[in-house]
Amino acid sequence: MSESTEKIKAELISQQYIASDEIATVVYLAEQLEKPILSEGPAGVGKTELSKAWAAATGRPFIRLQCYEGLDETKALYEWEYAKQMLYTQLLRDKLSQVIEGTSSLTEAADRIASEEEVFFSERFLLPRPLLQALMCDQPVVLLIDEIDRADVEFEAFLLEVLSDFQVTVPELGTIAAKHQPTVFLTSNNTRELSEALKRRCLFIHIDYPTSEAELNIVRLKVPDLAPKLAKQAVEMVQALRQLDLKKSPSISETLDWAKALVKLNAKQLDEKTMANTMTVLLKHETDIIRAKRALSRGKGGRRDPRDFDPDDFSSYRNVYG
Amino acid sequence: MDQRIVEFIAGLRAAGVRVSIAESQDAFNATRFMGIFSRDDFRHSLRTTLVKEVSDQPVFDDLFPLYFGTDSPPMLNLNDDLSPEEQNMLQQALRALLEQLRQQNQQGKPGEQGNNQFQQGNSSLNSRQLDSLMQLLQALLNGQNLSQESLDQAGQQSGLQNARRPYEQRWVQSRMMRELGMRLLEELMKQLPDKLKQMGMSQQSIDQLMQGMEENKDALAEQISRHIGRSVAEQRAEEHEQNREDPQPDDLMHRPFDRLSEEEADELRHEVRRLVAQLRSRAALRRKRHKSGVLDTKKTLRSNLRYGGVPLELKYKRRHLKPKIVLICDLSTSMRNTVSFLLRMVYELQDQISSTHSFGFVSDLGNITEDFAEHPPNEALEIVLARPDLQPGYYSTDLGNSLNTLMARFAGTIDHRTTVVFVGDGRNNHRDPRLDLMQQIQRRSKRVVWFNPEHPRMWGTGDSDMVEYLPLSNGVYRVSNMAELTEAIDKLLTSS
Numbered sequence: 001m002s003e004s005t006e007k008i009k010a011e012l013i014s015q016q017y018i019a020s021d022e023i024a025t026v027v028y029l030a031e032q033l034e035k036p037i038l039s040e041g042p043a044g045v046g047k048t049e050l051s052k053a054w055a056a057a058t059g060r061p062f063i064r065l066q067c068y069e070g071l072d073e074t075k076a077l078y079e080w081e082y083a084k085q086m087l088y089t090q091l092l093r094d095k096l097s098q099v100i101e102g103t104s105s106l107t108e109a110a111d112r113i114a115s116e117e118e119v120f121f122s123e124r125f126l127l128p129r130p131l132l133q134a135l136m137c138d139q140p141v142v143l144l145i146d147e148i149d150r151a152d153v154e155f156e157a158f159l160l161e162v163l164s165d166f167q168v169t170v171p172e173l174g175t176i177a178a179k180h181q182p183t184v185f186l187t188s189n190n191t192r193e194l195s196e197a198l199k200r201r202c203l204f205i206h207i208d209y210p211t212s213e214a215e216l217n218i219v220r221l222k223v224p225d226l227a228p229k230l231a232k233q234a235v236e237m238v239q240a241l242r243q244l245d246l247k248k249s250p251s252i253s254e255t256l257d258w259a260k261a262l263v264k265l266n267a268k269q270l271d272e273k274t275m276a277n278t279m280t281v282l283l284k285h286e287t288d289i290i291r292a293k294r295a296l297s298r299g300k301g302g303r304r305d306p307r308d309f310d311p312d313d314f315s316s317y318r319n320v321y322g
Numbered sequence: 323m324d325q326r327i328v329e330f331i332a333g334l335r336a337a338g339v340r341v342s343i344a345e346s347q348d349a350f351n352a353t354r355f356m357g358i359f360s361r362d363d364f365r366h367s368l369r370t371t372l373v374k375e376v377s378d379q380p381v382f383d384d385l386f387p388l389y390f391g392t393d394s395p396p397m398l399n400l401n402d403d404l405s406p407e408e409q410n411m412l413q414q415a416l417r418a419l420l421e422q423l424r425q426q427n428q429q430g431k432p433g434e435q436g437n438n439q440f441q442q443g444n445s446s447l448n449s450r451q452l453d454s455l456m457q458l459l460q461a462l463l464n465g466q467n468l469s470q471e472s473l474d475q476a477g478q479q480s481g482l483q484n485a486r487r488p489y490e491q492r493w494v495q496s497r498m499m500r501e502l503g504m505r506l507l508e509e510l511m512k513q514l515p516d517k518l519k520q521m522g523m524s525q526q527s528i529d530q531l532m533q534g535m536e537e538n539k540d541a542l543a544e545q546i547s548r549h550i551g552r553s554v555a556e557q558r559a560e561e562h563e564q565n566r567e568d569p570q571p572d573d574l575m576h577r578p579f580d581r582l583s584e585e586e587a588d589e590l591r592h593e594v595r596r597l598v599a600q601l602r603s604r605a606a607l608r609r610k611r612h613k614s615g616v617l618d619t620k621k622t623l624r625s626n627l628r629y630g631g632v633p634l635e636l637k638y639k640r641r642h643l644k645p646k647i648v649l650i651c652d653l654s655t656s657m658r659n660t661v662s663f664l665l666r667m668v669y670e671l672q673d674q675i676s677s678t679h680s681f682g683f684v685s686d687l688g689n690i691t692e693d694f695a696e697h698p699p700n701e702a703l704e705i706v707l708a709r710p711d712l713q714p715g716y717y718s719t720d721l722g723n724s725l726n727t728l729m730a731r732f733a734g735t736i737d738h739r740t741t742v743v744f745v746g747d748g749r750n751n752h753r754d755p756r757l758d759l760m761q762q763i764q765r766r767s768k769r770v771v772w773f774n775p776e777h778p779r780m781w782g783t784g785d786s787d788m789v790e791y792l793p794l795s796n797g798v799y800r801v802s803n804m805a806e807l808t809e810a811i812d813k814l815l816t817s818s
Contacts, residue, residue, distance in 0.1 A: 002356070002357060002359065002360045002363050005363060021362055021363070021366065022366045022369075022370075025356065025362075025363050025366035025367055025370070026366065026370045028355075028356075029352050029355060029356065029367055029370060029371070032352075032355040033348060033351055033352060033355065035348065038374070040376060080628065082627035082628045083627060085628075086627065086630065152606060153602060153603060153606050154606060190376070191672075191673070192672065192673040193595070193598075193670065195599075196340065196342075199374035199375075200342050200344055200345055200374070201344075202374070203348075203370045203371060204369075204370055204371075204373060204374040204375075205370055206376045206379065245696075
C-alpha cells in the first residue's frame with residue numbers, strides 16, 4: 001500500500017466505512033483521473049454507503065439521483081418553474097403594460113417584450129434537479145447516481161454526455177459547464193447489461209460480500225455493544241448462510257441489523273431459540289428461512305447442486321411462483 | 323514497463339476481454355499516478371481501468387501474474403550450508419546415482435532388440451534427458467534459475483510454440499517437465515537420502531539438504547509453469563492480432579442452425595450481444611413513440627402549464643406495454659441449437675419483458691425459470707442442457723404429456739396478459755398431441771406463438787402435428803437461422 005491510498009483508507013474509516021485496498025485505490029484514482037466510479041455487486045454490500053462516506057470524509061455536499069424506470073431529463077436535470085413564471089407574469093402585468101406603452105405597432109411591442117425575455121428564462125425560474133445541482137454547486141460535490149441499471153437505455157445515453165464533458169445545454173440559457181468537477185459514483189445491481197460506452201468512461205469496481213475477518217471488523221465498528229464472542233459467532237453464521245443456495249443472501253446491512261437485534265434482545269449466545277426468533281431479520285423469504293433451518297439442523301448445510309433436480313422441491317416454490 | 327502493459331492488454335484482448343483504446347490510456351494514466359512500487363496498488367489500478375465486467379475478472383487475475391510476476395522465484399544456494407566434506411559426499415552420491423541411471427538405460431537396450439525403431443527413439447530421448455538432468459541438478463544445487471535458452475529449447479522440444487489454448491497448457495507443461503528432466507530428478511531425489519546415509523552424512527544435514535532441494539525444485543517448477551503460461555498468452559495475443567483482420571462473414575446470420583460448426587456457433591454467440599442491443603433500442607423507441615391509452619389529465623395539465631393551461635400537448639397513461647412471456651422449449655437433440663440461442667437472447671432482454679417463465683421439455687416438462695434467475699444466461703444454459711430430466715432420448719419427445727404437466731402444475735403462470743411461446747418442430751413421435759389442452763392454453767393466454775425451425779412445406783409430414791396446432795395458435799414464425807430468430811423475437815416484443 002502506498003501512502004496516498006493509506007490516507008484514503010484512514011479517511012473512510014473515520015466515517016465508519018472500512019475500505020479494502022482495492023476500494024481505496026479506485027477512489028484515489030477517481031480523484032486523480034477525474035473519472036466516475038462504477039461499482040457493481042450484490043445488494044447491501046455498501047456501494048451506496050461508500051459514496052456517502054466519501055462525501056462526509058471530504059466534507060463535500062452529497063447529491064443523490066435515484067434511478068428508476070421512466071426517469072427522464074426533467075426529473076434528473078432541470079425543469080422550468082412554470083407556475084412561478086405564470087405568477088410573475090400576473091403580478092408584473094402593470095409593469096408589462098408600461099413596457100409596451102407608446103408602441104405604435106404589434107411588432108414593436110413584441111420586440112420590446114422580447115428584449116425583456118431573459119427575465120423569464122433565467123436561473124431564477126430554473127428548477128435544478130440533481131444533475132444540474134451537482135454542476136452548478138459553488139463547491140465540489142459528491143454525486144451519487146444510484147442503481148443506474150434501473151433507468152432506461154435512453155437515459156443512460158443522455159448521462160454519457162454529462163459524465164464525459166461535465167456540462168449540459170439548456171436551450172434558453174446556453175451551455176452550463178460545471179464550476180467544479182463533481183466526484184461521481186454510479187452503482188449497479190447488475191439487473192441488466194450496461195452499455196459499453198458508459199462502462200468505458202468509468203473506473204470499475206466489483207464489491208462483493210466481505211471475508212469473515214472484514215465483516216467482523218465492520219460489525220465491531222458499527223455495533224460496538226455486541227459482545228466480541230457473540231459478534232464472531234454471528235458473523236460466522238452469516239458467512240455460512242451465504243454458502244447456502246438462497247434466494248436472497250444476507251447482506252452486510254442485514255448482518256448489522258441482526259447484530260443490533262441481538263444487542264436489543266440482550267442475547268448471551270446464539271442458541272436455537274435466539275436463532276428462531278431473529279432469523280427473519282437476516283432472511284427475507286419464507287423458503288430461505290425453511291431452507292436455512294433445515295441446513296442448520298443438519299449441521300453444516302452443503303450447497304445445493306443446481307443439477308440435482310428435485311421435483312418435490314417445487315412445492316416450496318409454489319407460493320412464490322404460483 | 324509501458325511495453326509490458328501494452329503486451330498485457332493485447333493478452334487480455336486475446337483472452338476475450340474488451341479493452342478500448344480509451345481504457346488502455348486510462349490504465350497508463352492510472353499507473354502514472356499510482357506508481358509501480360506497490361504491486362497490489364498497481365494490480366488494482368490496472369483492474370479498475372481495464373476490466374469492466376465481473377465475468378472478466380478471473381481472466382485478469384490469471385494473466386496478471388504471467389505478465390507482471392516476479393520473473394524468478396527466489397532460490398537458495400544449497401552448497402552454502404554444507405561443509406566441504408559434505409559437499410564432496412553429495413557430489414559423489416549424485417555421480418553414483420547418475421551412473422546407475424545411465425546403466426539402467428543402456429541395459430534396457432540389448433534386452434529388447436526386436437522392436438528397434440521405437441526403442442532407439444526412446445533411448446535417445448533418455449540420453450538427452452540425462453543431459454538436461456545434469457543441468458537441472460546444477461541449477462538446483464547452486465540455487466540458480468534456469469536460463470532463458472534452456473527454457474526456450476525445452477519449450478521447442480515439447481511443442482510449446484503450437485499451444486494456444488489454456489487446456490493445451492497443462493499438456494505442454496507435463497511434457498516440458500519431462501524434457502527438462504524433472505521426472506528423473508524426482509526419482510533421483512527419492513534415492514539420494516539413502517545414498518548419503520551410506521556415505522556417512524549426518525541425518526540433520528541430510529534433512530536440511532533435502533528440504534532445500536524440495537523448495538528449490540518447487541521454485542523451478544513454478545518458473546517453468548510461468549514461462550509456459552506467458553508463452554501461451556503471448557502466442558494467443560499474436561494469433562488474435564492476425565485474425566482480427568479476417569472479415570466477419572455476415573452470412574452466418576443466414577446459415578441454418580443445424581449447419582453451424584462449433585466455431586461458427588461460438589462466433590454467433592458473440593454476435594448475440596450486439597443483436598440484443600439493437601433489439602433493445604428498437605423496443606424502447608417503439609414504446610416511447612407508441613401513442614395509445616387513456617388521457618392522463620394530471621400529466622397533461624402539468625405539461626401544459628407553460629402554455630397558460632391551454633392543452634396543446636396531450637399526455638397519455640402508459641399501459642403495461644412490456645410483454646409477459648411463457649417459453650416452452652423443445653430440448654430434443656435437433657432443437658438444442660435453436661433453443662439455446664433463443665434462451666440466450668430472451669434472457670439478455672429481460673429488461674424489455676415484464677416477466678418470463680421458461681420450461682424445457684423432452685418427454686416431460688421441467689421448470690427452468692429458477693436456473694436462469696440464479697445464474698447468468700451462459701451458465702444457466704449449461705446447467706439446463708445438462709439437467710438429467712431434460713436429456714434427449716430415442717424417440718422420446720412428447721409435447722402432449724408436457725402440456726399435461728404444464729396445465730396440472732404451472733397453469734398459474736399463464737394469464738390473459740401472457741404470450742405463450744412454443745419453441746419446437748411440433749414433432750410428437752405419433753403420440754397424442756393433446757389439442758384440448760392447447761385450446762385451453764390459447765383461451766387462457768393473450769396469444770400463443772410458435773417458433774418453428776422447419777420449412778412450412780414440412781409441416782404435417784411424418785410425425786409432425788404442426789398442422790393440427792396451427793389453428794390453435796396466433797402466429798408461427800420460422801426460426802431456422804439467426805436472422806429469422808432476431809426478427810421473431812423483435813415481433814414478440816412488438817405486439818404486446
